[in-house]
Amino acid sequence: MKDLDALEHMIGRCALKDRAAFSELYSATSAKLFGVILRVLNNRAEAEEVLQEVYVKIWRNADRYSTGGFSPMTWLITIARNAAIDMLRKRKGAGEQMPEGLAEAMPDAAPGPEAQAVQASEREKLDGCFDELEADRADAVRGAYLDGETYADLAARFDVPLNTMRTWLRRSLLKLRECLSR
Template identity: 65%
Template sequence: MATRGQVEEWIGRCALGDRKAFVQLYDATSAKLFGVALRVLNDRAEAEEVLQEIYVRIWQNAGRYASNGLSPMSWLITIARNRAIDRLRARKSGGGRGEMEEVADLADAAPGPEAQTIAAGEAARLAACLETLPEGRAEAVRRAYMEGETYAELAERFAVPLNTIRTWLRRGLISLRECLSV
């Protein structure tokens, strides 16, 4: 497992065009980011495609990363989640699937043993932390960040103002970050 300092160093070196650092960053973080994409998309082939897009985005934006006391994994996970949600929204809006995507569906979509073990451990930690949130807030976080619902959809679902949803999500993420960092 890479340390926070190593990940920050690799991101910094990527900003300078260091391909070796990019490979090290990919090796250390790809399983986690793939898990994020898979959780949002619930489709292994799409998650694999999005993972490539995630690392293109990381390579292109490494210079924008600012070590500001927050975990560099938070920055990487945010990129992964946003790309996966963008893909999910494109799928919901009728973005057609091509022949290659249909052929990819024929492959075994089951994650391997290593991915299952990593995902199970992370899922258990996240589930325990989600249970610490006030009632209804955990569901809002799940729907926003794992299922891709918009703030407006959540506000309608919970019958609260849009700014209340934003506050719930912001506070929920802060609580989760604190819980998961322990």
């Protein structure tokens, strides 16, 4: 809980345009947000560009963060995810394809063995928590936060109203957070 308080404090200081706090916030959260963006876009160069845009949005909108709601990390991840989805829409609208051979020329960003072991352990715990959710709720959370589907797309896929989908996702995230904190 101490980390959440620290993030809230940094965001609050960013709202006051404290550059040192912004630098601290970037150091504390950029790797996680980059991972979220990269997972949605599957393109390192675009993910780096979107990450920059995300931190500009955070700097400009830090005063909109409200303590007592979702965790500060959820707020940051939502900004990152939405920015990544916007980039996907631009990409689809432009009909662009990645040039052949470009993916092979990029350096391997795969984690080392130690990081893989830690990730495997965290993944097991997260999978266990997903198993505690109803199957359709778990699929909706995966679609929204791992695959970058919009709430509207998910509502259509599960044949529920948009507000119902938002409720499913909010409640599911709360259950996941509770499970992960055990």
